[in-house]
Amino acid sequence: MSELKSRGFLLKQRAFLKLYLLEHIQAHKLYGSQYIDELKREFESYGYSPAPSEVYKSLHELTNDGYVTREKKILGEEGIGFQEIIYYQLTEEGKKRADLYKIQMKEELDRCIGLLNKAVRDHYGPVSKL
Amino acid sequence: MSELKSRGFLLKQRAFLKLYLLEHIQAHKLYGSQYIDELKREFESYGYSPAPSEVYKSLHELTNDGYVTREKKILGEEGIGFQEIIYYQLTEEGKKRADLYKIQMKEELDRCIGLLNKAVRDHYGPVSKL
DNA sequence: CAATGAACACTATGTTCATTC
DNA sequence: GAATGAACATAGTGTTCATTG
16 A cells, blocks of 8 residues: 555545455445445545546455455346446455554644645635534 | 646645745745755755746746736846846745635545555555644 | 446646756 | 756546447
């Protein structure tokens, strides 16, 4: 998860998605496009709609980094429409490392929020506390 | 300033820099590398150090979009070290449009802060109000 | 056909270095 | 030599489309 060390301008999208995916995977075992739907719904009112491929890439990276394992299943009735889907599941190792990831992400989120709030203060007067 | 309409994940760096540059240029007429120094100092404690070329590109775009005009000067003593520098200055048109730009940026900043705060709430509990 | 993911394209950003006075 | 900015390289993200069962 090298994107956490970058310290550039703002947080990278994929780091953000991974934070959500780690939690969603822990909460309920779903397959790829279901997480995509969840995320789209979740961020809809924030004017953000993650591209499917970004979510898949995030899932691949979590897999490659050993956070999660994949489990293929076939969906649908015999004979007519088959559909392969892939379930994701946190590994034991992944659970521990997810905690560390969360801690690092908290710092990064705070940094970014701080930077954006500074811009609001600098250009639109003091930030309201409500 | 088409980067304001994107509505992707987070704000683009250059849009952010332009907001600062428009205000800095209005506040005091400096040349390029002086704005760079100002910005670096300003964001230092936020773990963000804009690359010089990003600032120059932002200044070029502000120029091309008619917000500012450029004025070349020669710095230094005759005979030995000459140094060409470029001062920037808001146009009349630029002042008006900068206000519009600020309004649009406010929305975008709020959207991004909202998205990041949501992540903090979702993963680390309710956001403290201080 | 829906889900997956690879390939491709494009945009944003960072790095290097030539120029110029 | 310091400032400027072009050229280049890379990263990040979005789009399209082939696969496949």
